[in-house]
Amino acid sequence: MKFDPWNAEFIAYPYDAYRDLRDNEPVSFFEPTGQWLIARHADVNALLRDRRLGRSYLHVATHEAFGREPEPEFQEPFWRVIRAGMLDVEPPVHTRLRRLVSKAFTPRMVESLRPRVRKIATELTEGLVERGGGDLLAEVAEPLPVTVIAEMLGVPEADRHLLRPWSADICGMYELNPSLEVQHTAVRAATEFAGYLRELARARRERPGDDMISALAQVVDDGDRLTEDELIGTCVLLLNAGHEATVNATGSGWWALFRNPGELERLRADPGLMPTAVEELLRYDTPAQMFERWVLEDIEVGGVTIPRGVEIALLFGSANRDPEVFADPDRLDLGRADNPHISFGAGIHFCLGAPLARVEMAESFGALLRLAPRLELAEEPTWKPSYIMRGLESLKVTV
């Protein structure tokens, strides 16, 4: 099986194809998307930190000057929201936006949220246990990070059910060569989401609460600190990034444990393994398999020259199984001590929410181990058809 991000079999098990790429063609041109695929850990890691690449090129050139078609006009409302968030801008705008919210996500701040995260994880798990089992993904993995990030931002409880569908629809645009229907759905979701947050932020500006939207609404000005568009873009990004990958990481993580019962038993017997277990599960089945970068100046990678103006695809899932870096990379080892996985990225866009994701995963795995000691798989799960944001459709369990 070759690299084929639209093929269900490849999505279910991309690791043989990755091995092939790493061994034979670590830097290869992928015709269907016109991108260069980068498969080795050393290259992915170095390129993430290389300032000759960017998440965007619009800070240095127009679409035309960069030899690219502008996006079709119907997508304008989508990009207006997305390009106002820190993930899709480069310094100095990136630095300004990231600084405004980074204090809320430091390890210390996040540690103070742990009791609240634990309480939510416990309640959700108790519900699953009372029902005798169910879909671990829908009943625990999803509502936990959605509730946490919604509470941090101050999205009222009655509206939280809107977040997951909006986020999923927006993420559709990030898959490779999305269909026209997926693109329209993403534009609609971004427009609705932005409209909703605009109203909420205006209300909070009038009557602030003790939440992040209120705090950000107070600093909206003519652009020195935060424009209204940037406020919306930041909140959309935090609400989406704040749960999408965590949901998938939790589902894939449990699926990996069920396939490795010896390791699951090891974790049950020694909950002190949790910190290394979380890192290993993030490495073993990386929730975001690939991230893209634009080449802003000609670069050379592994002896191959890649010219300005093209896009490269960094294969995180492959980097995380590179035997040059990880001993016996296809083995799940919850005690793995030396684990420089790349699942949270690297460089200036390194995941802002990594400390929060770690707390959420440790607490939800912990609650399920504690309260559902006989947790078992009820049926073999299937993978969603998306490759970049890779995750299970559902995970049916009995307790």
Ligand code: HEM
């Ligand atoms: C297991 C869960 C998570 C994974 C695997 C993950 C992964 C990543 C990765 C790989 C990036 C960098 C993308 C790139 O360089 O192109 C990123 C960025 C980001 N993540 Fe996460 N993430 C997770 C959870 C979270 C959570 C809980 C939040 C909460 C707010 C969050 C917020 C962000 C933000 C705001 C950025 C953009 C940072 C920037 O551009 O400076 N993530 N994430």
